Amino acid sequence: MRQVVVVGGGIAGASAAWFLTRAGRTDIEVTVLEGAPSLGGKLRTVELAGIPVDTGAEAMLNRRPEAVELAREVGLAEAVRYPATTSAAVWSRAAIRPLPGGTVMGIPAERALVEPSGVLSDEALARIATEPEVPGSGLDDDVSIGRYATQRLGREIVDRLIEPLLGGVYAGHADDLSLQATVPQLMPYLREDPSLVHAAVRARAAAPSSDVPVFAGLDGGVGQLVPAVARASGARIRTDTTVRELRRTTTGWELVTGPTRAPELVRADAVVLACPARPTGRLLGSIAPSVAADLAGIEYASMATIALAFPADAFPGRLAGSGFLVPPVEGRVIKAATYSSQKWGWLGERGAGTVIVRCSVGRHREEADLQRDDDELVQAARADLAAAVGVSGPPIAAHVQRWGGALPQYAVGHRERVARIRAGVAAHPGLALAGAAYDGLGIPACVASARQAATQVLAALPTPGTMTA
Template identity: 35%
Template sequence: MTDHVVIVGGGITGLAAAWEALEQGHRVTVHEAGPRFGGLISTAPVDVPGPARLMVDEGADAFLARVPDALELCEQLGLGDQLCEPAVGRAMVHTADGLRWFPERSVLGVPTDVDALASTGLLSEAGLDRVRAEASISQGPPTADVAVGPFLRERFGDELVDRVVGPLVGGISAGDIDQMSLFATTPQIAAAALEGGPLSESLARRTAATPPGPVFNGLRGGTGSLVSALVDQLTRRGGDLRPGSALGREDIGGLRADLLVLTTPAAVTSSLVAQVSPAAAEALASIETASVALTTLAYPRAAFDWPSDASGYLVPRSSGLFLTAVSWGSTKWPHWGDGSHAIVRASTGHRGDDRFVSMDDDAVVDAIRADLELTCGLVAEPDGARVSRWIDGFHQYDVGHLDLVQRIQRDLDVDTAGRIRLAGASLHGVGIPACIRSGRSAVLGGPTVP
């Protein structure tokens, strides 16, 4: 049995790994470079005049319920009664003619019912005909990984990809749908495609077989409350949690640990393993990232006619706008408001567009507000604004990502006799449930399949 597990990185992956290590009876140390734990997860106040303290997520505000690892961990931590579902789940899409509904009965935007897609008005008649033609286009199952965009363009045409699938799937990890790996980033589409035959039909069959239930869950105290609960309970159970303790490559060789779990961003991990496994380090360094900024705006509630039936809207890349998505925060999560304020969260930045990086916060807020006016007519003055910058926050899973991950871990296993395992969003899935699974699996030594 492993005795001392040392974890590098105190984001959700590292904390989940620590939780599993304690569950297995091991001694645990977590080294976190920053002053706080949670990494890309943070729930913090948005300042507004007066006594109100509006606690709003700076990044992730929900996690998939279909992948059960986050729900299970919440239950284990005693947070079950804090779980909540978005009050509204349906989003819209920005078009030159105004906002239109995202199609119902679709999987990541791929329609299982073309009439439902047609009713949104998002596609031209020619675009719809192209989608309808999918059933008659003979396409065998993919024999190797491909990019999501080209794969779907071939089957459904460009309009569906550029106006519907791209804004959603590209938005999940700020990626470029024409580079993203089908197998690593859209496993549900890949699994349906591997059945062969028309993709929309096999997605429809799979959807019909999926038990009903919420798609997403959040936490009333914000996703940051998952981090706080983990930190509290890990500390109480004897875990040695060390914030402000960045490890460098020179530290790795000298660490006295039976198992070392690295949950750091790929570039950091590459540097950490450079001396012990140059091949793994080189492969890790090849993983690209994208940066995003999330601007949270707190408006006087009476300032706008807030939609009550939409969770927000996506902005296709082809629009050239600064804005990539808007969430009607307090419509989606009623507990975010304080009665007198409404919360809006707006995203900017994606692979190939990091304009915000060189702008100061005021300039980012101005650019976001200009796009809000253009896309939904919101001109009111906010009472409070906050810009949360996530530089290199999203790792990009390009075609061949799953093979790359296997190769990296195999090289490390050979070079370190299995003493170092990798986990986290840089490799095994960006969603919180995938990170939790990856952290726990790294300790158990099992597979960490996205």
């Protein structure tokens, strides 16, 4: 039997195990090694006031099929749900305002679509109409989305639209994030024409129209997904097993686990590293030093989610939409709030009379708020919600989930960095990488990276009866 070891028990690792065991190779055994006490990675569901609430990702991008298809294949088809509302808002200039339509990650396609929201001043709106006239040449290299948009559209549009949207995905800063990696749909047009407005118009026109919901969730929480995938894979699962070293041998690979005084050796014919970039880099330090150096250069943002359960009468009226984003320039503690029990019908049904609100805190290199203890974070979130939507009184229950080093930052040059990493790994047959650090942070992107990794290592394993030199 060929032994394949997957390091990491998040969605990428569990998915890699699934694809490996479903490949029709009866000569393969798969083992997943996870350092934490349980599987799940950044997907987790807890009980709050008797209601299951996600404290990590609560939705999967439905218009990209990988995650929802996988959920159905592993027995969760009946649990797939779509949001009851996706109407979002921005807390800007002391008011909750509708999130403007007609943008691509906050980059406006035309003034008329953005103006009604009231998020931007007349001066900023005027910049939308004149931006195509700003001189410049097409983009050949990657640039910071924030700095490029500031040059062409002005700082207000970056601060009030682009920053909160990017922050919601990456917990990062627009001035540091790669345009090429975060808004790749604009790049083909920007190579020909430097106008962001023109690129946004063309990207929106090129996007396929569809009545399919943008997002999907799971009745009972998205935290169910990883355990379900792992069970369906049939792989051997070992938790509380940290991999401290990876070695190349004459016949394959050797992984060192366990305490330093009593190490355990795990031998493998192939290895998938589905852990964050820095631990992956440490494992590859002596095997592929240049790859390890590139992996070490991928920085991560820490953040926390604060789930709050309130009685319905704590709010002065019915909440509108699915929640709101908070531009950093507002100086608030929270960067977003989701009205989870309103967004997800199943959650509202389970918690009749209770309103679940999830707030997020923390941005890249801004750890001060995360130094507060749990009670302080709950009070800060409650205070911001009181100012934003008028909630009164204490929550029935609260849960703070801290995610240290949770979100990889796609800095300028990220795609070139990933290309170097993949080329370096390809030089070592039987080795592959998967996870959020490479080609996308969302659950579908992680599942896609797991499929790619499984395909890569399977190609390196001779099939039964194959002669090897």
